[in-house]
Amino acid sequence: MRPSLDRIGPNFIDIWRWNLDQTEREIDRLFPILSGEERARASRFVYPEHRQRFIAGRAGLRLVLGHYLHLPPHRIGLSCNVFGKPRIAGASELLQFNLSHSADVAMLAISDHYPVGIDVEAIKPLKEDIAEHFFSKRECEALAAFRGDDYLHAFYRCWTRKEAFVKAHGAGLSLPLDSFDVTVDATSRPKLESLDGDQDAPLNWSLFDLATPTGFAGTLAALTLGNAVHLRYWNDDVLTLKASVAHPAHNDPRPHQSGGNRASPA
Structure with missing residues (x-):
């Protein structure tokens, strides 16, 4: 049944x-x-x-x-x-x-209704330049505008947005982290800006900042196809x-x- x-x-x-x-x-x-x-x-x-x-x-x-x-x-x-x-x-x-x-x-x-991916991360000091190894050129350039704690929080915004999208997309490690761009700032709504080979992706996918406990960053990604x-x-x-x-x-x-x-x- x-x-x-x-x-x-x-x-x-x-x-x-x-x-x-x-x-x-x-x-x-x-x-x-x-x-x-x-x-x-x-x-x-x-x-x-x-x-x-x-x-x-x-x-x-x-x-x-x-x-x-x-x-x-x-x-x-x-x-x-x-x-x-x-x-x-x-x-x-x-x-x-x-x-x-x-x-x-x-x-x-x-x-x-929608494929979803979620990522939550405890914000910890970075021991190496992870962004240079895993993020896109566009994202690294955006992160370069931040310093100190602002950089740390921007990094985790970027990281959780990317991880949530990969999980929602469903392709796992076969989807390279530098094959798509997400926004990194905190002042505008999170957004998928581009995905290699899919020009409609920014219109079809939605990213959401999550309400998390203090000291954590979190993102939800969903294939909402433009629906509110x-x-x-x-x-x-x-x-x-x-x-x-x-x-x-x-x-x-x-x-x-x-x-x-x-x-x-x-």
Whole structure:
């Protein structure tokens, strides 16, 4: 039987955020939600902190997907496309999703209309000139106008915008990071400026700055085909979601919405 799905619709993309640092008791509660393969992966982590964050991340993903699909989280089959992008096995056309995590923060994007990619990064000092190795010439020239902390934040804006686009595009490492340009400034809406071999890409793709905790940068990319889309942030405690229940819009919703391509604080 195919799972049912409560509609999100073409005007919204849902954003969920949760903390990966949980108590040992909570991790023990979440562990059975994972698949056998995920449990095996968890057991291979050397450091307990990495294992616990992995479990909290995958359990949160499954709980949110179960919330939309009306399925127990442990019954959701997850697979990857040929480039490694995760999808729902056997029902990938029902729900598009993408998960990112950095340090103790996880963020998940959900849509039933658009391919999505999300990237969140903890802002840390750079040990080398990463931009010169991975960014396009146009992006490097734009970054050269920044100094000090302004440069650091501009770098992470650029990095998360590029990573989110690569994840949404779905081609993985086969899409070179210097084959497309994104904006790097903070004063205008984020934008894909060009993509080699696709002159219509800037019109078809949308980038959104995410509302992230202090000390983090984040971007959502989506193939919106020119449609006006708003981000909808959900306040629900992800790790306490009940499986196989209605979409949160049916249960005392407390979302925060953002307009256009700019995110409002959650």
